Amino acid sequence: MKRSNLTQFFSDSNIQSPKEYFDASKLSIKKLILEQTEHEHRALRCIIEIGKTLSELQDYKKRIKSEKVDGLWTGLINDISLSPSTVTKYIKISENPIITDKRFFSQIPPSVYSLYELSKLDPIALQLLIESDEVNATSGRTAIKSITSSNQSIPKTLKNQVPLVTLYTDKNNLISAYQDIEFELKLILEKYKITAVFSSQIQTHENTEATRMKKVEAYVFQQAKKFFKQVVKIYVDNECRRQYLCPPNTPFKKKIKLLKYCDEEITTESCTTTNEIQELLIGLGLVDESEWNQPYSKWFADGLEKYPSKLSSLRNEPNEARTIESISEIFTPVKKQRVFSGFKV
Numbered sequence: 001m002k003r004s005n006l007t008q009f010f011s012d013s014n015i016q017s018p019k020e021y022f023d024a025s026k027l028s029i030k031k032l033i034l035e036q037t038e039h040e041h042r043a044l045r046c047i048i049e050i051g052k053t054l055s056e057l058q059d060y061k062k063r064i065k066s067e068k069v070d071g072l073w074t075g076l077i078n079d080i081s082l083s084p085s086t087v088t089k090y091i092k093i094s095e096n097p098i099i100t101d102k103r104f105f106s107q108i109p110p111s112v113y114s115l116y117e118l119s120k121l122d123p124i125a126l127q128l129l130i131e132s133d134e135v136n137a138t139s140g141r142t143a144i145k146s147i148t149s150s151n152q153s154i155p156k157t158l159k160n161q162v163p164l165v166t167l168y169t170d171k172n173n174l175i176s177a178y179q180d181i182e183f184e185l186k187l188i189l190e191k192y193k194i195t196a197v198f199s200s201q202i203q204t205h206e207n208t209e210a211t212r213m214k215k216v217e218a219y220v221f222q223q224a225k226k227f228f229k230q231v232v233k234i235y236v237d238n239e240c241r242r243q244y245l246c247p248p249n250t251p252f253k254k255k256i257k258l259l260k261y262c263d264e265e266i267t268t269e270s271c272t273t274t275n276e277i278q279e280l281l282i283g284l285g286l287v288d289e290s291e292w293n294q295p296y297s298k299w300f301a302d303g304l305e306k307y308p309s310k311l312s313s314l315r316n317e318p319n320e321a322r323t324i325e326s327i328s329e330i331f332t333p334v335k336k337q338r339v340f341s342g343f344k345v
Helices: 018-038 040-064 067-079 084-095 102-107 112-119 123-131 141-149 171-191 200-242 252-258 274-283 289-306 311-316
Strands: 009-011 014-016
Touching: 014 018, 018 040, 018 067, 040 067, 040 084, 040 112, 084 112, 102 123, 112 141, 171 200, 200 252, 200 274, 200 289, 274 289
Parallel strands: none
Antiparallel strands: 009 014
């Protein structure tokens, strides 16, 4: 074969030039894009085929390294009206071994955006999500983005590991059932060095509870600041009266100066947490531990009532039985008695 023929391809029994190769590929891609739009049941297959064709063309362009082929590539991309980022999405989708596995075709959404987001996950993690119905054909963009952005992929160190067991429970009792076993479950996982991935509903609950507790803590902090101000005012008024330093209607700041306190000593402006306010009050000798703990308990209880748990609404949320599949660092308070009844393996 002559050197000038090294850039030619064979199609059946006919020799194909680079231009003919790109033109044929362009027609094929256009046909697949049309089918992808018009026939939903074939959309996934079309997306994968488009990605594979684009990948082969891109590899060919990188191997040949000629201005002519670069021009053919640019012309093809312009003709099929795909942006460079969309081309990348198609190619990445076609390279994912789980997405291209025919066993899962009916279980994943036939959307380029959704498939591209799923292609970012570790293949093992993606397979687990599909098999547990965390990801299915009806999964929307928001749900999938939530999964991929929550960093639920299995660590690289576990790529050689395989799924061990899947736990199911009543879909209307998922959260409370999880709370019943979470402490013992964590101990078992740590003891036997087993990694788990919790379902998205469990993760959603944990995130919701974490947000709730931040609101409760903020509420307690505000109450602690008010308590500090009240305690200091009572102390300053009493001391000024006891020492006959000034009339009762004397401005508070003047009373502070008469008692030879600095402003920084009796203000919470530098405090960023409730604990710092507690340390400041006790350090000034204005309250002891028991005098602090009593109102603190009330503030916390009031905060929990002010920001109630969304557990009841999550229990009633319609959902299929979920698989417990990833590790979460946030755990809800431990109950005294926990049971595994209601779970099946």
